[in-house]
Amino acid sequence: MSPVLKVSGLKTHFFTRAGVVPAVDGVSLTVDRGEVLGLVGESGSGKSVTGFSIMGLVDAPGRVVEGSIELNGRELVGLTEREWRSIRGKSLMIIFQDPMMTLNPVLRVDTQMIEAVTAHERVSRRAARARAIEALSAVGIPSPAERLSAYPHQFSGGMRQRVAIATALLNRPDLIIADEPTTALDVTIQAQILYEVQKLAIDTGTAMIWITHDLTVVSGLADRVAVMYAGKIVETGTTDQVLDAPRHPYTVGLIGSVPSHNKRGQPLSQIPGMTPSMTNLPEGCAFRPRCPRADDRCRVTPELTPTTGALARCHHPHIPSEAAA
Amino acid sequence: MSEPILALRNVSKRFVKSLDAAERMANLVGAGLADEVVHAVDGVSLEIATGEVVGLVGESGCGKSTLGRVVAGIHPASEGEMLFRGKRLAEMNAAERHEAALRVQMIFQDPMSALNPRMRVAEIIGEAPRFHGIVPRSELSATVDDIMLRVGLDPAYKRRYPHQFSGGQRQRINIARALAVNPDFLVCDESVAALDVSIQAQVINLFMRLREELSLTYLFISHDLGVVEHICDRVVIMYLGRMVEMASTEELFARANHPYTQALLAEVPRLDQRKRTFAAIKGEIPSPLHPPPGCHFHPRCPHAFDRCRAERPALREVAPGHISACHLNDAAKHSTGTSL
Ligand SMILES: Nc1ncnc2c1ncn2[C@@H]1O[C@H](COP(=O)(O)OP(=O)(O)OP(=O)(O)O)[C@@H](O)[C@H]1O
Ligand SMILES: Nc1ncnc2c1ncn2[C@@H]1O[C@H](COP(=O)(O)OP(=O)(O)O)[C@@H](O)[C@H]1O
Ligand code: SF4
Numbered sequence: 196m197s198p199v200l201k202v203s204g205l206k207t208h209f210f211t212r213a214g215v216v217p218a219v220d221g222v223s224l225t226v227d228r229g230e231v232l233g234l235v236g237e238s239g240s241g242k243s244v245t246g247f248s249i250m251g252l253v254d255a256p257g258r259v260v261e262g263s264i265e266l267n268g269r270e271l272v273g274l275t276e277r278e279w280r281s282i283r284g285k286s287l288m289i290i291f292q293d294p295m296m297t298l299n300p301v302l303r304v305d306t307q308m309i310e311a312v313t314a315h316e317r318v319s320r321r322a323a324r325a326r327a328i329e330a331l332s333a334v335g336i337p338s339p340a341e342r343l344s345a346y347p348h349q350f351s352g353g354m355r356q357r358v359a360i361a362t363a364l365l366n367r368p369d370l371i372i373a374d375e376p377t378t379a380l381d382v383t384i385q386a387q388i389l390y391e392v393q394k395l396a397i398d399t400g401t402a403m404i405w406i407t408h409d410l411t412v413v414s415g416l417a418d419r420v421a422v423m424y425a426g427k428i429v430e431t432g433t434t435d436q437v438l439d440a441p442r443h444p445y446t447v448g449l450i451g452s453v454p455s456h457n458k459r460g461q462p463l464s465q466i467p468g469m470t471p472s473m474t475n476l477p478e479g480c481a482f483r484p485r486c487p488r489a490d491d492r493c494r495v496t497p498e499l500t501p502t503t504g505a506l507a508r509c510h511h512p513h514i515p516s517e518a519a520a
Numbered sequence: 521m522s523e524p525i526l527a528l529r530n531v532s533k534r535f536v537k538s539l540d541a542a543e544r545m546a547n548l549v550g551a552g553l554a555d556e557v558v559h560a561v562d563g564v565s566l567e568i569a570t571g572e573v574v575g576l577v578g579e580s581g582c583g584k585s586t587l588g589r590v591v592a593g594i595h596p597a598s599e600g601e602m603l604f605r606g607k608r609l610a611e612m613n614a615a616e617r618h619e620a621a622l623r624v625q626m627i628f629q630d631p632m633s634a635l636n637p638r639m640r641v642a643e644i645i646g647e648a649p650r651f652h653g654i655v656p657r658s659e660l661s662a663t664v665d666d667i668m669l670r671v672g673l674d675p676a677y678k679r680r681y682p683h684q685f686s687g688g689q690r691q692r693i694n695i696a697r698a699l700a701v702n703p704d705f706l707v708c709d710e711s712v713a714a715l716d717v718s719i720q721a722q723v724i725n726l727f728m729r730l731r732e733e734l735s736l737t738y739l740f741i742s743h744d745l746g747v748v749e750h751i752c753d754r755v756v757i758m759y760l761g762r763m764v765e766m767a768s769t770e771e772l773f774a775r776a777n778h779p780y781t782q783a784l785l786a787e788v789p790r791l792d793q794r795k796r797t798f799a800a801i802k803g804e805i806p807s808p809l810h811p812p813p814g815c816h817f818h819p820r821c822p823h824a825f826d827r828c829r830a831e832r833p834a835l836r837e838v839a840p841g842h843i844s845a846c847h848l849n850d851a852a853k854h855s856t857g858t859s860l
């Protein structure tokens with residue numbers, strides 16, 4: 196089976212006065228039909244820019260400088276804005292952390308959802324409306340037919356995010372990119388949304404990239420995980436591989452700092468230092484200044500290479516026996 | 521439990537939401553709208569022992585920050601009384617009240633918005649001790665250095681401005697500023713929520729170390745149950761302004777009594793759960809402007825029965841030191857014939 200999405204060697208850089216920001220610097224990934232890929236990393240690691248690049252939404256001073264993005268075998272890099280518009284909103288959808296990035300505050304929900312359908316397909320308004328009601332009920336909005344005539348501000352934050360997700364589903368896209376859509380929500384509401392999303396991926400076969408900084412969300416939702424650090428994927432594999440037997444020292448550190456992995460009341464194991472500035476990265480491995488395993492070899496940038504288990508970008512990856520210790 | 525450093529007795533805080541311009545216009549044509557009252561905190565009683573870490577948990581808008589602000593003396597309570605070291609605030613003279621206010625400091629979620637961007641770090645940290653005359657002028661600079669070292673900041677950076685620091689460092693500046701007046705009690709309002717995972721662990725460790733070194737007491741407000749379980753001794757669960765359950769951390773995580781707490785615990789995403797099926801509690805968080813009658817939780821509660829819709833359940837002890845407000849506890853008591 197060929198993947199829905201295949202990204203190879205993607206580089207998206209921002210040309211700012213302070214210098215070139217290599218926000219995405221050689222990212223490769225694939226997503227299959229019905230699969231959820233968790234893209235994890237701390238703020239500034241390049242997750243959103245990766246998502247925006249796939250959506251063709253990167254603006255000046257940023258630009259895709261290298262690499263390829265194929266959706267169902269079709270190359271997207273280099274498309275005209277007109278061609279992008281026919282794909283975006285139809286085959287490719289994005290859900291943002293703030294649902295108001297998708298929803299128009301001055302239009303009723305039904306107006307927006309019906310337009311989202313008719314912009315890409317010749318269907319009657321009535322058929323489009325029926326599809327909107329179906330999508331709203333699929334994301335768990337009670338009495339959707341009545342709620343359709345409301346304005347976005349009449350919904351709570353969690354409801355609004357569900358409306359944004361329902362809108363994303365309308366045209367049965369091939370790929371949905373979800374950029375931290377539950378980060379601002381309460382755990383109860385987050386769980387409701389994750390529940391609906393999980394069902395949808397299974398029922399409709401839509402492929403998904405779920406962007407988050409929260410490893411615990413990924414563990415419950417994703418089939419595979421890619422961990423980003425300073426614009427690069429540093430480790431990727433199945434969720435079990437990455438979370439149960441991490442190879443990269445950064446992933447090991449991240450997992451170790453989750454409170455439930457530590458003995459109650461004891462100091463948490465922590466990664467020293469700070470997340471790096473993207474305009475002033477160290478030479479070689481970007482994690483070097485914070486890495487307990489760093490040595491001279493790490494002055495040379497490591498490649499993403501197979502280990503026993505996941506792929507890791509590291510000269511001295513953890514090996515299985517140690518991870519157990 | 522040792523002597524409480526702080527006690528709340530039936531504390532409530534109400535806010536009046538005044539009509540906006542459009543609503544006043546509507547009233548001119550006879551809409552008859554009145555100011556609305558938000559019962560942000562509704563009759564909370566709580567004692568916190570010296571050296572204890574109490575977690576305060578609940579969904580957005582349930583009144584955690586408001587309760588924290590009342591404890592920190594930022595908001596006066598609308599009702600009820602607060603005692604500091606056994607003495608009622610209402611009975612204190614101005615000097616005592618001022619002293620008590622300094623002893624309780626609050627640390628907010630957003631490290632940047634809490635810091636004045638035009639002040640240097642040394643001024644931010646040194647301002648309060650200078651203003652309150654806690655440290656002689658000649659020793660101020662050395663004191664600032666000490667505090668910076670204590671929270672893991674290099675005193676060499678004391679002449680920098682807040683924007684020249686990372687998020688985690690800014691939160692350390694906030695903590696340093698609070699520590700500068702030698703508080704006994706810190707109210708931490710989502711103090712690690714805005715930080716990156718790796719930095720969050722550093723700041724949690726800092727809080728735990730400071731607790732040891734300075735014998736601090738904490739009210740730790742957080743929506744992150746993983747963090748709360750890790751560092752708190754006792755946990756208070758709030759729902760729409762009311763305390764619905766309180767127990768030691770171990771007891772609460774092992775034997776939650778209230779249906780709301782049980783649901784919250786079930787939703788916590790955990791690292792060891794793979795491809796779990798999310799089965800969420802139904803329904804939205806109701807508006808605190810119009811809380812449901814009886815038990816506030818009844819529209820979302822899988823066990824609700826008639827009485828829940830009419831009568832507010834009282835907090836009752838369900839095990840030593842474990843209280844919960846749910847009518848099911850009465851039903852259980854009656855059916856088994858035991859009493860507490
Ligand atoms: N100054 C104020 N004026 C009017 N209403 C207020 C004020 N402060 C808080 N409220 C209301 O009181 C209720 C409780 O708010 P509070 O900020 O304490 O919630 P919280 O539990 O801290 O929520 P979150 O998790 O979102 O921070 C909310 O309905 C809020 O809108
Ligand atoms: N419009 C822009 N101009 C300059 N730099 C940018 C812009 N957008 C993003 N960046 C930089 O790109 C890097 C990655 O950002 P982003 O993808 O948003 O991170 P995150 O992983 O938090 O989503 C950061 O260093 C950020 O500052
Ligand atoms: S390459 Fe070296 S510095 Fe980078 S993560 Fe591996 S061991 Fe650490």
Ligand code: SF4
Nearest residue numbers: 815818821828846847
């Ligand atoms: S009192 Fe009734 S509605 Fe409230 S939590 Fe208990 S069973 Fe549920």
Ligand SMILES: [Mg+2]
Nearest residue numbers: 242243244374
């Ligand atoms: Mg982002």
Ligand SMILES: [Mg+2]
Nearest residue numbers: 584585586709
């Ligand atoms: Mg709050």
